[in-house]
Amino acid sequence: MTRLTRPDGTEIAYRDHTPPRPRQQILLLHGLAGRMAEWDDLVPRLLADGHRVVLYDARGHGESTRRPATVTRAAHxxxxxxxxxxxxxxxxxxIGQSLGGHTAMLLASAYPDLVRSLILVEAGPAGPSPNLPYLIASWLADWHPLDRATMVESISELATHAYWREWTAVRCPTLLVQGENGTMRATEPTDMLAARPTATHHTVVPDAGHDVHLDQPERLYEAIAAHIRFLKQPSAGDARR
Structure with missing residues (x-):
């Protein structure tokens, strides 16, 4: 476990698994109320394929600062x-799930030179969602490992904003992974493909809910591995799979 200290004093706990001569550089971003340990099933599979894998606890989560100075989308x-x-x-x-996928999408939009590809697991630009803070507060009512006010504040911007402009600005090859029984809005995947029809692929994982990485880790790995193989094709950034 290593820590990175941000200018506002927030400490970000992360792990860096680096094999000799890594094939790909991968950053894993967990969702709201999650932690990097949620990726424990996926990490050894990616390492076995020769990839470097970095994962971290988002601010307000896990071993990172529990009550950071700010939890805005920009801070994440x-x-x-x-x-x-x-x-x-x-x-x-x-590779980001839920709120972590949303962070990954915003990063790919704002810093295209840093991102080779994007894998969104049950994450997209839909919004606004006025009831979201209330739903999250109710969901976390009995959770003690997390600060509930911090979690609610973390999603406050999603209650009032949609992020379709950021989605259409993404330029890298993208895989959208949806759980068969997930919580994405019914038309969101179709709308995402319509708004950005090139270099985007959509797959549905059977027998999985919102936490695809926990419900069906092997099937998620297979989808990720196929996407990474696709990146090797010369036309990966130019055409939809």
Whole structure:
């Protein structure tokens, strides 16, 4: 476990698994109320394929600062961007679930030179969602490992904003992974493909809910491995699979 201290005093806990001569650089971003340990099933599979894998606890989560000074979308993006630059991960493949996927999408939009490809697991630009803070507060009512107010504040911007402009600005090859029983809005995947029809692929994982990485880790790995193989094709950034 290593820690990165941000200018606002927030400490970001991360792990860096680096094999000799890594094939790809991968950064894993967990969702709201999650932690990097959620990727424990996926990490050894990616390492076995020869990839460098970095994962971290987002601010307010896990071993990172529990009550950071700010939890804005911009702060989360800046944390991930700093890790990429400090650890020389660019061009990186971002794999993010739920709110972590949203962070990854915003980063790919704002810093296209840092990102080789994007894998969004149950994550997209839809919004606004006015009831979201109330739903999250109710969901976390009995959770003690997390600060509930910090979690609610972390998603406050999603209650009032949609992020379709950022989605259409993404330029790298993208895989959208949806759980068969997930929580994405019914038309969101179709709308995402319509708004950005090139270099985007959509796959649905059977028997999985919102936490695809926990419900069906092997099937998620297979989808990720296929996407990474696709990146080797000369036309990967030019045509939709």
């Amino acid at each position: 993006v800046a944390d991930a961007m700093t890790l990429i630059r400090e650890l020389s991960l660019a061009p990186v493949t971002l």
